[in-house]
Amino acid sequence: MPELPEVEVLRRDLQSEVVGAQVVSVVVTGPRTVRRQDPGALVARLTGARLTAAGRAGKYLLVGLDGGSDTLVVHLRMSGRLILTDAHGGCAVHTHAVIRLSDGRELHFVDPRTFGELFISREPPGPMGADPFDPRWCPADLARVLTGRQARLKALLMDQRRLAGLGNIYSDEALFTAGLRFDRPAGSLRRAEVGRLHGAIVDTLAAAVEHRGSTLGDGGYVDLHGRPGAHQDHHRVYAREGRPCLRCARPVVRLRLGNRSTFLCPVCQS
DNA sequence: ACGCCCGCCTGTAAGC
DNA sequence: TGCTTACAGGCGGGCG
Numbered sequence: 001m002p003e004l005p006e007v008e009v010l011r012r013d014l015q016s017e018v019v020g021a022q023v024v025s026v027v028v029t030g031p032r033t034v035r036r037q038d039p040g041a042l043v044a045r046l047t048g049a050r051l052t053a054a055g056r057a058g059k060y061l062l063v064g065l066d067g068g069s070d071t072l073v074v075h076l077r078m079s080g081r082l083i084l085t086d087a088h089g090g091c092a093v094h095t096h097a098v099i100r101l102s103d104g105r106e107l108h109f110v111d112p113r114t115f116g117e118l119f120i121s122r123e124p125p126g127p128m129g130a131d132p133f134d135p136r137w138c139p140a141d142l143a144r145v146l147t148g149r150q151a152r153l154k155a156l157l158m159d160q161r162r163l164a165g166l167g168n169i170y171s172d173e174a175l176f177t178a179g180l181r182f183d184r185p186a187g188s189l190r191r192a193e194v195g196r197l198h199g200a201i202v203d204t205l206a207a208a209v210e211h212r213g214s215t216l217g218d219g220g221y222v223d224l225h226g227r228p229g230a231h232q233d234h235h236r237v238y239a240r241e242g243r244p245c246l247r248c249a250r251p252v253v254r255l256r257l258g259n260r261s262t263f264l265c266p267v268c269q270s
Numbered sequence: 271a272c273g274c275c276c277g278c279c280t281g282t283a284a285g286c
Numbered sequence: 287t288g289c290t291t292a293c294a295g296g297c298g299g300g301c302g
Contacts, residue, residue, distance in 0.1 A: 001295070032279090059296080077296050079280080094280090113279045115296070126298095151273055160297080168295060216294080258275055260295065275301080285291080 001220045002076045004133055004165025005208035006229065007059050010082055013224035014054035014063065017084055022050045022102040028118075030096025033109065036119040045120050046072060046099065058131060058164025060124040070122050074109070080116025083108045084224045129162040132201050133209075139198040146186040146194065153189070154182035154262065157201075166201070169214055169238045172263050174200040176237040181269045182262050207234060214238075237263040 002010075026043045028034055034042050045065065053064030055071070061082070063072040074082060083092070087104030097109040097118060109118060130141050145162045146153070156162055157171040166174070175182055177200035180193060189197070208214060213229030215221050216239065222228050232239075236246050241254035245265040255262045 003296090075296085078294075112281065113294095115279065149272090155273075158296085220294085259277095259293085261293090273302095276299090278297095281294095283291100283293085286289090 001078065001167070001169065001214070001216060002080070003059060003167035003170050003214075004056075004131075005170070005205055005231065006213035006221045007056055007061060007076070007165075008133060008209050009213045009223055009229065011054045011056045011061060013084075014051075014061070014082075017224060018101065018105075018107065019051050019054055019064075021105070023047055023099055024102050025100045026097070027100075028097045030109075030111070030114060032114045033096040033111070033116070034118050036117065036121075036125070042072075042118065042120050045070070056131075057124050058128050058160055059167070060128075062124075065120075070120050073119050073121050073124060075117055075124075076111070077113070077115030077117070079113040079220055080109065080111040081222055081226075082224060083110060083222070083226050127161050128164045129160060131164050133165065133205055137198075137202075139195045142198045142201075143191070143194045146189055149186040151186055152182060153180060153184045153186045156186045165205070168260060168262075169235070170201075170204055170208065172238045173236055174204045176263075176265060176269060177204060179269055181266075182264060207231065237265060239263065 023046050026046045028039045028043060049065040049067060051063055052066050055062035059075060061074040065071060085106050085108055092110050094112040095108050095110050099107040130137050145156060149156060154171050154175060157166050178197040180197060208231040211229055211231035211234060212223060213221055214231040215228035216232060237252050240252045240263060242251050245252055245268055247268045248265065250265065250267045252263055253266055
């Protein structure tokens, strides 16, 4: 569930808490956690490295390392967590990697469903779309993503090669705020609708970061200190099936497409 | 190329 | 009460 806002909150936490620290040891126990490369190579590169920066590309975290231009890349996928513990703290269940810092603190990668991963690379794998949290991202950039496409609007918003960072929660939220249906053919949006959607995406993501991300009922996402976010209390449609639309008071509807849920107000979104 | 669906995983919760 | 089933959804692969 971590999407752009949750990853951005973690990036900021890493920036203030661990950038400048030095790695003294790394233990990888999860057999799937490092799967793009030899886990031993990752351990070797990290051990002794100083952490120089905390970056983000879409939903990827990029932790800078001294002595080269490559970074530690972290993707949390569905259930991954990155937790900073004090010295002598125990390991939670499903802890797959422990990065020990010279001051005794440890970065724990915890991931029950094991979709998440770590690897060393200069960049995320594959092409990434524009980052909608970038202040330079403008309506014309969004228009370029949508123009001429038949695919459903929501599918394009969630396509990380075209726009990097939106997932199921924030695409539903942005579409509601913009008053647009998820299944509109992407290329059918008029200029004013693209402008509304651009504003809705920017506002939705900014509010979510402000509230330190969304932590759903299943308790998935927490920040670097293990604390939940608060933005779930500000969701306007997501997971509000049957409750009154905040704009027109008619019931919010949930649809299933493939294996995913989509929440919308069929009255306010067209 | 494009658009869409499934499988990967496990903890939680609802249903019988 | 205890078991079974559905569900959560990012992403890569594969299909039509």
